[in-house]
Amino acid sequence: MSLTVPFQPLVTAxxxxxxxxxxxxxRKLTQAEVAARLGLSQNRVSYLEQHADELSFKxxxxxxxxxxxELRLGERESLESTNKTEW
Known part of the structure; x- marks a missing residue:
């Protein structure tokens, strides 16, 4: 079973x-396992999943x-090139 997910543009927290x-x-990871890797509490990971706008860049x-x-940044496609029916 592949875990590969296509790239997704994000516009909101x-x-x-x-x-x-x-x-x-x-990845079958618990919040506690992610928390341990980040040096945070499980409660903080739970909170940040709901309030991602409070995540530091680090x-x-x-x-x-x-x-x-993988985090990637790039320029958005121009509005003229997007399908207007998607809006």
Missing amino acids: LQLGQLLKAARKR QLLGWCTAVGL
């Missing part, structure tokens, strides 16, 4: 929290490493 939680579950990078994600 809610989406980020959902992505981090889904990646953790795909925490985000560590979390990505812990759950097997």
Whole structure:
């Protein structure tokens, strides 16, 4: 079974929290296991999955490493090139 997930654009903190939680579950990691890797409490990991806007950049990078994600940044496609029916 492959754990590969396609790249996803994120535009909200809610989406980020959902992505981090889904990646953790795909890797069959508990919140406590992720917390231990990040030096946080299980309660804090639970909170941050719901409030990803409060993650520090350092925490985000560590979390990505812990759950097997890669953080990439790039320019958005222009609005003219997107399918307007998706909006």
